[in-house]
Amino acid sequence: MTFHRLLLQASILLLLCTLALPARAVTLLRDADMEYALAQVASPILRAAGLSASGTKILVVNDSSLNAFVIGNDAIYIHSGLIARMDRAAMLQAVIAHEAAHIANGHITRRLTNLGAARNAATLGTALAILAGAASGSGEAAAGLAIGAQSTAQRRFFAHTRAEESSADQSGLRYMRSAGVPVSGMLDVMQLFRGQEALSVGRQDPYVRSHPLSRDRLRAIEAFAAASARAETGGATAADYWFLRAKGKLTAFQRRGSWTLRRLNESGAQDIAYMREAIARHRNSDTKRAVNAINNAIALRPQDPFYYDLKGQILMESRQFNAAVNAHAQAVRLRPRDGLLQASYGRALLATDNTRAALQALERARRVDFRDGSMLRDLSVAYARTGQRGMASVVTAERFALRGRLEDAAIHAKRATGLLPEGSGPWQRAQDVLLASERAARKRR
Secondary structure (H helix, E strand, O other): OOOEEEEEOHHHHHHHHOOOOOOOOEEEEEOHHHHHHHHHHHHHHHHHOOOOOOOOEEEEEOOOOOOEEOOOOOEEEEEHHHHHHOOOHHHHHHHHHHHHHHHHOOOOOOOOHHHHOOOOHHHHHHHHHHHHHHHHOOHHHHHOOOOOOOOHHHHHHHOOOHHHHHHHHHHHHHHHHHHOOOOHHHHHHHHHHOOHHHOOHHHOOHHHHHOOOOHHHHHHHHHHHHHHHHHOOOOOOHHHHHHHHHHHHHHHHHOOHHHHHHOHHHOOOHHHHHHHHHHHHHHOOOHHHHHHHHHHHHHHOOOOHHHHHHHHHHHHHOOOHHHHHHHHHHHHHHOOOOHHHHHHHHHHHHHOOOHHHHHHHHHHHHHHOOOOHHHHHHHHHHHHHOOOHHHHHHHHHHHHHHOOOHHHHHHHHHHHHHHOOOOOHHHHHHHHHHHHHHHHHHHHO
16 A cells, blocks of 8 residues: 555554554554545534544544554544444444544543653654553563463453443433434444444454444443434435545555556546545556546545645655656645645655755654654655755654664664754754663563
């Protein structure tokens, strides 16, 4: 898949996703179009929950199993496999409502206050490393080593209680009703997991292991849905369009091109069908027809920045760098404050050796969204090319910190402090990484 990817600390995210399997690398799928689409789906739910629609990201984990979770107060993580299994926006909104309830009801704050306050790569990386060590009782976990399947600390630290799950169900259902979202969507989601608790732990989807199901929970949701059924409307909404767009793009990148091409009539809208065709043609190395397809989508939505971004990606990966710059420039012109779009533009500029312009775009991207590891990699290259070795080192330190590799981060942070003016903003950022590394080391002792 060619979405912008961010490798997160392996052990901590796996602990959140499963209570029985050893740690392995976990990847976030960072894509401006998909994240915007998910934000549109989530927005009415988040507002109903009293959360910031702009400050609570919906991020996708590249995992085919069924799961969703929160590890702080500013993001909800959903597995790509769960999105792919859903049929309509109301199902995704039900999952978001449930996870938003865990945030609004304080279930996360009580256990993860450090992570909830993370606002930069260093503090986020520290939280990941500390929590990994805390869950396993071993600092080795921060290096991504396997965690024992029988860890009682792991279960106690991450699993929601049945009382919390029932509370989140009821709050989530109220959010859905308040937002005018069919509450039957939550019942549909529960049907995906029905019967899972009868399976052995190793065969259960991770959602069930961290969100215990019960017959009482299902009855309560059924009763709420039945009472609300008469108030539900069946008309298509904006959320339905954006759900189909997010799911359509996700599956087009994850499935074979031939699979996507056979299912274009399931896209739900003509522009989405053209977008999916473009991805399928590109994955089949048919660049000409891929560009023609995305141009058709752009003709239907000429002010859509994300279709220009996809066109730029196709051209970049086909090594048509100058044309890619033009496409990404158009995307940024239409949506200048999107960090992922700025990062794509900067990457294209780097490919054409327009380093100073690339540096400006990448710096803008970092100010908006520090979590994009690909952007940090490109930014360090741009700094190095312009002779700013200290800045290249501090950005590299932040990239390693973001991945939970705090020992590697400390090496680059120390180098940065010797090259940057003492007391400057970048010098302080390097100090933050060093402090994060020291705190994690103390936790390991």
